[in-house]
Amino acid sequence: MNKWIRLWLVCCFPLIADGQLRIGTGQISGIYQEHCAVCHGRDLRGGLGGPLVGQMPNKLTDEALARWIRDGNVDANMPAFKDILSEQEIRALVIYIREHQQMQTASQRTQTEPSGRGFVMETVVGGLSTPWGMAFLPDGSFLVTERSGNLRHFVEGELRSPVRGVPKAWASGQGGLLDVALHPDFASNGWIYLGLSQSDWKGSGGTAIARGRIRDNTWVDHEWIFQTPPEHRTRRSFHFGTRIILKDGFLFFAIGDRGEQASAQDLSSPNGRVHRLHDDGRVPEDNPFRNTEGAFPSSWTLGNRNIQGMDVDPVTGQLWAAEHGPRGGDELNLIAPGLNYGWPVITHGMNYDGTPITEKTEAEGMEQPKLYWTPSIAVCGIHFYTGSLFPEWRNHLFAAGLASEQLHRLKIVNNEVVEEEVVLRGEGRIRAIATGPEGAIYLVLNTPDRIVRLVPAP
Ligand code: HEC
Known part of the structure; x- marks a missing residue:
């Protein structure tokens, strides 16, 4: 050939x-x-x-x-x-x-009968190019990434021109400028974190995390927090992850398997797992594989195919992650240090071409997802809703479907999913979810590219 x-x-x-x-x-x-x-x-x-x-x-x-x-x-x-x-x-x-x-x-388009009050969907801003992640600032404005490489600030109803000088993203395939998150002490320290894919002059790339501040719509005080070492980069432009979570002085992010399934089970690789660092990029002493010979030191888990959704349960403080499985194997996992989530040894899915990967859906020493979607919804962002406009949905977990164009609402009690409902469908590929300062549910949508918010029906 x-x-x-x-x-x-x-x-x-x-x-x-x-x-x-x-x-x-x-x-x-x-x-x-x-x-x-x-x-x-x-x-x-x-x-x-x-x-x-x-x-x-x-x-x-x-x-x-x-x-x-x-x-x-x-x-x-x-x-x-x-x-x-x-x-x-x-x-x-x-x-x-x-x-x-x-x-x-x-084939049933538009929203299903929602369990709570009905809601209406309002467009907040359109005219974006594949928006990927968003983060609200304390003043109520928000930042949004465009996968092509732009970071943009939406202030008082207006979308500013792209922030100058942000680190250059490798915008290829699933890669580009991905997530954006604020330091919990942003009000006093101004730190903004970016997740992106990067490539070297040979066209080999990997996932990276940067932080910096914005002054006069310009990226300043730039620092690299994490960069995939050259020996673990590949020319493949998919399965980069990622989401960024900052909590208790730590930074969590995920990298996908980069198309090399075995890397997810390889202790020495950074790919196919969740990582934990201090918020300044240092590797914490108590990371689970820190003292294991040859292990990639920031590894927090193993066996994750491609995580693009992460959030912390506001009730328990536990970290949850959603990952793109193969065909029919999207997963929602409760993340804990040192655990192996099984990819590609166990999975609830099969290859995209309809050939089986394995009949094994479970194995000793490997975690089961708390929920899996068969067929896949192509799960992307997840978010615990913390607003007050929909009191009956407070602390419920929302999960975004790309291919399915569905917004799922999950009720979690004692770390188990006890209820699931599709509250919206057919409005476009859903990439990310956030709670707005006024308590609305914000959705980052692709095709057409826009940000919308859900507010209670009058
Ligand atoms: C000779 C005819 C025949 C063939 C061939 C056949 N089935 Fe069935 N299957 C039946 C009958 C009759 C039932 C009884 C219940 C019903 O009518 O759905 C049944 C029931 C089932 C059920 C349970 C459905 C339910 O609602 O409880 C499943 C699942 C199923 N078949 C799957 C398959 C699959 C997959 C194949 C191919 C590998 C297959 N069947 C081949 C005749 C057949």
Whole structure:
């Protein structure tokens, strides 16, 4: 194969796939058509066997669906497939059925009946170029990043020209200027943190964190807090992560696996995990792998595929993270030091092309997600709502879907998800969520690129 075509396939395939619904396609579709369609219909709507979309199968757990396929049911006249299909293929079929269930409901546009009061969506600012992250300043204005590399300040209804002199981002594929966050003591120290992708003169890149201050719409006092060492950079322009969380003098951020799955389990790599540093970039003495020979010292976790959502539960102080899984394996995890979240050894998803990765969804010494989305919603930002305009949603976790264009609301009690609801859909790819100073829910949206806010209906 021509080198350039191959390079394109290697580099760009996962790039297209992450954040897009690739559901109902691929090799698994062939397996379904060969073994199941004759009874359940080519479109899963039923025939000799019942429909695999709609009410009934929705009520079955993944494990129950797998059991039906594996063991069949003599009384119901459903054949067993355990001698014909591998466990991986059965797992992939479960994901395939879930995808078709999703496709049936995805056509319902606009918001579902919300549990609380109704809300209206107002556009705050449009005319942005792939906005990615946002942060409110104490004066009520906010900063927003554009993936192309601009940091912009929105003050009193007006979007200022880009801040001059911000560190140059490698705007390629999923990379560019990503998250922005303020130091908790911003009012007194003025520190602003940026997450971005960087590349060297050879076109090899990685995730970096910088901090600086803004004076006269110019980036000053610049400091690098973290830069991916050259030996861990790659030319691939996807799976950079990241989100920035500042808490108790520490800085947390995440880097994706950079398209090298094994790196997430490699102690010496910075990729595929959450990191913890002091807010000035020093490595804390009590980091879990600090004294492990050869380990990357700022590692806080292992086995995370590509985290693009992180926030702290205001009730418990616990750190939560959402990661893009492979097809059908997006995860919400409770983050704790030194734990291994399993990628790519265990996963609830399969490859984007519909081939199985592994049938293993759990293993000794590896954490289970608190929630996983099958099919994937392409989960991006997560945010605990702390405002007062929607009192019934206070401290609930909101999760943003890119491909699904859905806003999910999750109620978490004792570190478990006890309730989930889709409160908005079909308004564009949702990248990030924030609570505004007036208590509204702000959403950073792509296609069309804009920032909106949700306020209670009059
Ligand atoms: C010979 C016909 C036949 C074939 C082939 C067949 N099934 Fe079934 N299946 C049935 C019947 C009959 C039932 C009984 C319940 C119903 O009508 O849905 C059933 C039930 C099920 C259920 C439980 C549904 C529910 O709502 O409880 C699942 C899941 C399922 N099949 C999946 C599959 C998959 C996946 C394949 C292909 C690997 C497959 N089946 C192949 C006939 C078939």
